């Protein structure tokens with residue numbers, strides 16, 4: 048498989064030609080059950096008729112104008128996000144990392160305009176993932192992503208996941224805010240307990256710093272609420288969103304309270320592509336579906352069903368599966384065998400799952416998944432685990 052692409056990804060040798068809901072179809076007509084959703088991106092599955100229509104209708108009118116003129120679709124989408132979240136202000140961009148960059152800049156600017164430019168540091172957590180730009184690899188703090196890319200961007204202090212003492216100690220007069228994923232995605236589907244999120248909110252209020260949530264993976268219905276932090280009954284000051292909000296179209300957003308956003312005046316931040324009419328048409332179409340009466344309840348119901356079936360799977364295959372984790376349709380299997388092996392075995396059973404840190408595979412099906420499709424997923428995962436056990440037995444016998 049030689050190609051002119053920069054080889055930063057180790058790719059599976061499979062090509063999908065089209066998709067329908069949770070199904071991906073190869074050039075040869077083989078059907079794979081997609082429980083990866085392009086890494087939590089295709090929130091409504093593939094080729095959702097409402098999204099296809101919104102995109103194609105808009106494509107015939109106008110794609111891009113720049114942000115130097117008004118974009119009505121963006122005004123509408125921002126109004127809708129404000130109406131259904133804690134936020135008062137929205138900035139659109141094209142990806143998760145860019146949303147995080149915007150969120151980090153906003154937090155720093157907030158303190159700067161309040162007369163404290165020295166308050167620019169952000170506390171983050173081990174196992175976090177916030178993107179691959181220079182600032183976001185510094186925020187994520189993972190050595191494997193920082194290695195060889197020069198000095199780490201200044202201003203990020205990382206503490207162990209769940210270490211309250213270390214967290215308190217990390218907050219100084221130079222701290223601007225705390226940045227956390229309510230459910231760590233790449234880190235291995237590690238949910239932050241509701242009580243801890245409430246504790247973080249209190250701590251931020253006590254210290255006069257900002258709570259910044261990275262809901263790039265956990266947001267837009269993924270956990271059965273519009274945003275995962277709603278489970279804890281708290282609100283952040285700033286939130287980064289991407290992945291699912293575009294349903295497959297590159298779209299990110301920074302949401303914030305008016306208070307937190309106060310430093311972001313004309314000229315302080317920008318993007319050429321962000322929030323263009325094509326992206327806004329798709330984003331509005333995604334919200335049409337996700338905010339429809341009963342949709343989030345469906346996600347919650349399918350999530351509970353999945354979790355039950357996965358627990359059953361763990362009981363059937365204790366040598367392969369150690370633990371089931373997650374919330375809603377953001378689920379993970381912590382494995383007793385290498386997650387890469389499980390990913391391949393699942394693919395052999397014509398099912399897509401996504402590896403994550405902590406030896407986990409993620410299950411991130413389209414939010415539109417049905418009970419029958421959950422049953423189908425169980426059968427395929429069962430086949431994958433059985434195949435791995437057969438290999439373990441063969442190795443034991445040899």
Ligand SMILES: *Cc1c(COP(=O)(O)O)cnc(C)c1O
Nearest residue numbers: 142143144176177178232263264
């Ligand atoms: C994927 C992800 C990002 C980065 O998003 P990109 O669109 O790849 O830049 C940031 N934070 C979290 C939690 C993510 O899952």
